[in-house]
Amino acid sequence: MIEVSNLSYSAGQAQILRDISLTIPQGGITAIIGPNGAGKSSLLHCIAGLLTPSGGQVRIDGLDPFDAPHRDRARAVALLQQTPRIATRLRVRELVAFGRWPHHGGRPGPEDARLTEEALATFDLTPLADRSLETLSGGQRQRALVAMTWAQSAPWLLLDEPLNALDPKYARDLMERLHDLTRPAPEQRSVVVVIHDINAAAGWADRVIALKDGEIGASGPCNDIMTPATLHAVFGMAFDVIDHKQRPVVIAR
Numbered sequence: 001m002i003e004v005s006n007l008s009y010s011a012g013q014a015q016i017l018r019d020i021s022l023t024i025p026q027g028g029i030t031a032i033i034g035p036n037g038a039g040k041s042s043l044l045h046c047i048a049g050l051l052t053p054s055g056g057q058v059r060i061d062g063l064d065p066f067d068a069p070h071r072d073r074a075r076a077v078a079l080l081q082q083t084p085r086i087a088t089r090l091r092v093r094e095l096v097a098f099g100r101w102p103h104h105g106g107r108p109g110p111e112d113a114r115l116t117e118e119a120l121a122t123f124d125l126t127p128l129a130d131r132s133l134e135t136l137s138g139g140q141r142q143r144a145l146v147a148m149t150w151a152q153s154a155p156w157l158l159l160d161e162p163l164n165a166l167d168p169k170y171a172r173d174l175m176e177r178l179h180d181l182t183r184p185a186p187e188q189r190s191v192v193v194v195i196h197d198i199n200a201a202a203g204w205a206d207r208v209i210a211l212k213d214g215e216i217g218a219s220g221p222c223n224d225i226m227t228p229a230t231l232h233a234v235f236g237m238a239f240d241v242i243d244h245k246q247r248p249v250v251i252a253r
């Protein structure tokens, strides 16, 4: 379980997050939505222990990400940042294998190789495994980054805009895969994902946290949040919401 209590975060004079308290249960997909500048990335980085809050606390399955040794933190939570800096001459397999670093500390063994191949296969990257990143399309590179994050084998995955640059098929495939891999079987991980595409959240998320101006505007099961009234309150614009196969579909008016 992720527990965030009275979290505040400031950058210089600017207060970015204000008194955020929330609980994210294990398993499933939790989507963080909200307008530009609402504080979604900042919240994800605070949870991952990469930004130091000005107040409050975070616990990831009981672990304090700000106090924990780097390796313990990396085994508890894997963060995919929006614009990670990576050496483009790396091959896809080498990049994905980096995800194993917290487990082997520079001495990869057969289990690390096996889990690297498994992550490549999970995200349809096996045919691209020997290509260097600079030869990939933006969407292919994005999938390789998700696979690297997955290979870290942390129970919690925090993904900041993973659908960036993905075409509709790969965006759907990625959400479907994350959905399947966050069910109780065969292997349950927990995903917290910042998403701009509101219908990707509506279609796949189990829970939604809607941020507005650095505060929680709404939070709860997906169907409870994807309502015209709540979406209007969060985004300041009118939406219609219809039901399609028991999932909400959001249409901007």
Ligand SMILES: Nc1ncnc2c1ncn2[C@@H]1O[C@H](COP(=O)(O)OP(=O)(O)OP(=O)(O)O)[C@@H](O)[C@H]1O
Binding pocket: 011, 012, 014, 016, 034, 035, 036, 037, 038, 039, 040, 041, 042, 043
């Ligand atoms: N170092 C900083 N100094 C001042 N303001 C900052 C700093 N970092 C972030 N901000 C501001 O904090 C606010 C929240 O930023 P954040 O990136 O968390 O929002 P977001 O909801 O992820 O936005 P987007 O949807 O545009 O990616 C923004 O207004 C941003 O300009």
